[in-house]
Amino acid sequence: MLNNSLSINAIDFKTLEQEVYNVVLEFGRSIMKTILEGIDKELMESRDTEVYRHRGKKRTCIKTLMGPVEFERVIYECKNEEGKKSFVYLLDEYLKMETIGFMSTNLVEKMVENVSNVSYRKAAENITELTGQDISHAAVWNVVQELGERIARQEQEKVKAYHEGKLEGTKEVKVLFEEADGLWINMQGKDRKGGNGNKKEIKLAVTYEGWKKRNPGRDDEYVVVNKRAVAGFMDAEEFADLLEANINEEYNTGKIKVRVLNGDGAKWIRGCTNTAEKHYQLDRFHIFRAILRHVYDKKEAKKIARLIKSGNIQKALERIEELKYECGGECDKVEKLQNLEEYLKSNIDGLILYHERDNIELPEPPEGIYYRNLGTMEHQICDILSLRMKGRKMSWSIAGANNMAKILALKASGKLYDEIQSLMSPVVSEKLLDKFVEVISTAKNKVEEIKRKIPKVYSMRRGQIPYTGCAMTEGRKAIRNLVSHRRLGEII
Template sequence: MFNISLPLNDIDFKTLEKEIYQRVLKYGREQIKTILEQLDVMIMESRDKAKYRNICIKKTSIKTVMGTIEYSRRIYRYYDEDGNKHYISLLDEYLKMNKTIGQMSVNLVEKIIENATNMSYRKTAHNITELTGQDISHQAAWDVVQKMGEKIQEQEKQKIKAYEKGKLKGKREVKVLFEESDGLYINMQGKDRKGGSGRKKEIKLAVTYEGWKKRYFGKCDEYVVINKNVVTGFHNSKEFADLIETTISQKYNIEKIQLRILNGDGAPWIKESASLALKHFQLDRFHIFQAIHRNIYDKKEAKKVSRMIKKLKIDQALNHIEQLKYECGGEVKEVKKLETLQQYLTNNRDGLIPYKQRKNIKLPAPPEGISYRNLGTMEHNICDILYLRMKNRKMSWSKAGANNLAKILALKASGKLYNKINSLLSGELSERLTQKVKEIKKPKPKTNKIKTNIYPVRRGSMPFSACSVTNGRKAIQSLITYGGQSIF
């Protein structure tokens, strides 16, 4: 039982709860320290002693959800097949602690990233400090996101290379695959403001899914998309299209897909994506009617044009817009807006007809429990995935910082974030925990030999280095050290 050290008059439930919480964290740290050091001894006793030489015991620490844990573990030396020397902690290898970011456990990294996807880095640092009882700065939270984002991008590049070589063969089979794309302009800072749109740059977002299903059983009219996958980032048209196709090829058997529908606002990079793969492009209905109401001065006339578009009377709608140019009193501003609308609809004429109403599309029957509905999910995807975190609070970003966070947000929206964190932090050797030393012999420079009466002192080999080693000889060798460590 815990001893209460506070005066009776100063105790309330809030204080009591905090006191117990801190003690539980401390107890957890002590238990983990004890277990780690006991495991280290067990590994030392069961290791391959011929391969791994026990060099020393070093103190280290790791930040966890219970606070910072300080412990000691043994460092071993071994040689690989090429004769290269390595130093390693077998405890770290055994517990897969060799992929940590900034001396943090995977659980702590998850908590930091989970908070950082919902709030600022300062609020993230405050929450983690309160949760774990240790000081975590906003810079540390930022560093975790950057390093994780960089790892995700590096893996994306490797997968794109595999896709370009035809090595990605997904197994999932579907007949129809839907895709929607859009972009969000965010404020940039520093040197990243230069070029392009200046202060703002567009970050691209694409979502793929297989169809819709009801959110709840019964008469509910709410639907959710099935097997949603999200990709995002600052990329040019070709790079982003490759990223989309890589993501699809990794999951799906492309040869089994009979129909691909792409919904977008008509931006050149979206239509280019449709041309690089066999996709039917559809102009997003929200953007169609938004453009009509923004550019037609008379709202009654705007509704008329909207009804014509809905009834697929495309020529009639375009002719009506042409007539409105002469009915606006010759105002240059209004005429230019009407011309902008007319050009927008004309350039995307093929996409004005919904995919279900096109004669050249034969839509396969959907699988049981799945329905094929009208497209138009991107506005809420842009809002939920990017806008609320990256634009809603008048933020400005560096290109690298925004890209790294966006990659994490895309994985979260796809439901893959925690699996990705675990996979990226479970096999890569950490510079903090392991060291690799390669001894490379440099070629000796050519020198002109000059005869001299001065001869170098002959140097002998180390004692007993060329003969069998007995226990007595081992004792003598152990006395010969260099830099505090045995050179043998």
């Protein structure tokens, strides 16, 4: 316990705060130990002794937000369903103490929260400082890999249920927007091998129901409504199935009247239209960027862009054809124009904005929801993946990048912590609440008892500045006049 009498070397507030914090962490670990061992004892006394045979106690250490909690729990011998001998911990089963590497769910959440924003090393430093225990960057990495693999397995089960027709979402919307794009990231080690050298593309797709004003009545900023994201390294068909399974899990797809998919023209994105009836739209940013890059005359490039915007697709293509002859037959210019023409023609069904098409009858949006132009994907790629996974000389293994992307997609969907809870199942029975209250109340009484035992603290003696209020001699007057209007540097 802290000694709060004033020492010779006065303690500063920062150190005092840290010392108190460490004491609180230690006290919290003591409470956890008391609760866990008390529950284990209760389970031992109330168990069916014919089914569960006592085989001694085992010391265990679980890392928590308060630091490592060491306690003893009883191990029991029993018969499994096949009649074979097995060993169980009743405490683990009763509390459903699912952990990752003997780390509590709360600690895992804090680790994931940190590592989704900063590097593994920085995340380890933050957690070490927060919990008062040594957490290595390798431990944080292991948590991400384990959690990412669990998410991937759950996604596989979701896709399987989708193929079997068992996913029946209940939410009803008339319009659903989808966007997809990829992020090329640097690979490391053996994963560098492949047709694209040291980079591979990680896929990302988002769905949302429309837009709403961020601050109604104050500005014209909009945010998407009910954003859900999926990401990972997979082939086109697998990714399309995952996207569709994610949609079927949330929505009653039979009630959706219009679905619009926005993309940059990549084959794997267009492949996402094969799983359900969707209207494809070529992303406007990529259209205009391609025009500026491939048309040698920038004035003509702007004219072609305006023709596309106004819906005069055929005139735009004709103008590109004319420019091939006007450039004097220069090979590089003709080749660029040819590539642009092929790009636009291969995506000609997506050049008209969805709300300007004659074959789409757009329902009225719900109150407070707006249907705007698609094109949020560059922003989504940046916010969800790029800020964490690209730059700063980062490189990834396929497994490591895939696991991180799964976590980042769930975070962007606002479902990360719910997913961690469901994957780790840290459920505590209501039957134990009274027991917890009793133990914590006892702990509080112990704190009061300790406070009463602390020796009295003598306050600092305070007095006036020497000679204050004393008679002023001529000598003191002379010294005061000498130094009263001068800086210290002038006197020394």
